Structure formats: C-alpha cells, structure tokens
Amino acid sequence: MSQDFNHNSEIIAESPYDADAELKQQKTLEQEDCVHVGLRVRDMRIERGLTIRALAERCQLSANTLSLIENEKTYPNVNTLQLLARGLKVHISTFFICEKPKQSVVYQKRGERAIIRFSNGKLENLGDGLPRLGAEPILVTLDKSSEIPQDVSHVGREFIYCLDGNVACVIAGKAYELSTGDSLLFDASISHHWENARANSSKLLILFCTADAEDKPTEKHLGSF
Known part of the structure; x- marks a missing residue:
C-alpha cells in the first residue's frame, strides 16, 4: 500500500x-x-x-x-x-500518514509542507501527492547528534545534494563528507546512513530513485534514527 x-x-x-x-x-x-x-x-x-x-x-x-x-x-x-x-x-x-488522491502536478508553497520530526532533525516531503515510483524528493534538516544512526538499504539509487552545512554519508563503512554545494549519487542497496557531528544544523536535498513502488526508503531512514 x-x-x-x-x-x-x-x-x-x-x-x-x-x-x-x-x-x-x-x-x-x-x-x-x-x-x-x-x-x-x-x-x-x-x-x-x-x-x-x-x-x-x-x-x-x-x-x-x-x-x-x-x-x-x-x-x-x-x-x-x-x-x-x-x-x-x-x-x-x-x-x-494520511492517504490522499494521486496528482499529476505537485505545487508546494513554503510553509505548507508536512513536517515529520525525528530525534535529531526534521523531514519534509517535496513530492506529496505523486506516486513514489520513479523518484521521491525530500528535504532533510539534520541537527548535531552524538548517536550514530543505524545503517539502512533500499532499492534503486539515492542522490544527495548538500544545501547548507556539513554532513557525512557513510556507505559500506566509508564516510563521504559533504559541504554546501557538494553532491553524492550511489547504489542505495549498499548499507548506508547520514550523520551530522558538527555543531550546526545541515540541510540536504535527497532524491530516492526506485523502480519498486512498494519500497519505502523514507520510512527506512526515519526508522534508523
């Protein structure tokens, strides 16, 4: 579903x-x-x-x-x-998470998106209303945390663009440091997680690219914190 x-x-x-x-x-x-x-x-x-x-x-x-x-x-x-x-x-x-009719166009004004808060940050869904198949864009704000999230893996690819701050994406145990303007694209079936050990919050634009409508990368990442 x-x-x-x-x-x-x-x-x-x-x-x-x-x-x-x-x-x-x-x-x-x-x-x-x-x-x-x-x-x-x-x-x-x-x-x-x-x-x-x-x-x-x-x-x-x-x-x-x-x-x-x-x-x-x-x-x-x-x-x-x-x-x-x-x-x-x-x-x-x-x-x-409420069900709503599918749309062919999604237009969102700033401040209108649902915010899901987790232990060290928040997530906003930028594709609310469109089927997940193909691409699922989210905006993630990561606050500083001393706890390391659990590794996750999911179908397809994952693209990360650092909008602001500094964050590490750890893939198969190797950390890739991202600063403002840096990007990363990888096979999401490899175990990975995001982390922010810096003093300031960081903001990421993330795109999950999957061919499996039943796969739920957003929920998997939320469950890792």
Whole structure:
C-alpha cells in the first residue's frame, strides 16, 4: 500500500514522546477519518508476509490484542504504537500518514509542507501527492547528534545534494563528507546512513530513485534514527 504525507497537518514524532500530545493528535486524526492505524498495521504485516501471531510475538503483544487493533475494535496507546513500530521496523509517524488522491502536478508553497520530526532533525516531503515510483524528493534538516544512526538499504539509487552545512554519508563503512554545494549519487542497496557531528544544523536535498513502488526508503531512514 502506498503511503503519502498529508500537507494539511504536521506530524510530529520525537523521542522521548509527549504521551498526552500524541494521544490528542491520534484522536484528532481519527476524527478527521483520514488515518486508520489498524488497517495500516494489517497492510504492513501482510506486505512482510507475517501472520498475526508472528507479528504479535515480535511486538510482545498478544495475538488477540493485535487482532483487535487490526480490526479497529480498539485503538493502540503510545506504548503499543512504539512496540508495533519496532516490530514492523518503521518510524512511529508512519501510522499517521494520511492517504490522499494521486496528482499529476505537485505545487508546494513554503510553509505548507508536512513536517515529520525525528530525534535529531526534521523531514519534509517535496513530492506529496505523486506516486513514489520513479523518484521521491525530500528535504532533510539534520541537527548535531552524538548517536550514530543505524545503517539502512533500499532499492534503486539515492542522490544527495548538500544545501547548507556539513554532513557525512557513510556507505559500506566509508564516510563521504559533504559541504554546501557538494553532491553524492550511489547504489542505495549498499548499507548506508547520514550523520551530522558538527555543531550546526545541515540541510540536504535527497532524491530516492526506485523502480519498486512498494519500497519505502523514507520510512527506512526515519526508522534508523
């Protein structure tokens, strides 16, 4: 199932989480009827070829609880969502991405894009509304972090252009330092991650080029932080 970013709402997912704010946002999204967490969990489970029991064991939940969530008989709290995100290996914000009709032209004004915040930065989807097949452009701001993200890999190629600051892209253990104006293109099936050990934030324009509409490079990178 294709997942898209809804530019009408800001999606915030940071660690540690503000439980009250998260639950309030969940209720708001549920009332807007644009997010069905249970159905999204079920689709992601099926995509991974997992049974309810297998995913429940991964998430340290009972099979009955997971079944109730998937059938939208109960709504998961923040702790349960974190367990589900870890079990499915996705960022928790993935559960709150609204579906919207596909477009043939995407025009975005500054300040109108959805912002997904993660532990040491934020991400903006520049292709909101277009199918992912072919290219998926994102704008990433990386803050300084002492923690090294986990390596990820995905289908196709990845292009990075450093708009501002200094950042390292580590590919198969080798660090490629990027400063303002530098670019990098590589086979994204090789394990890699982005990191910023400098004092100032850095801004990157990233283009995921994939021939597999089911591959989700954005979610994989978000899950690495």
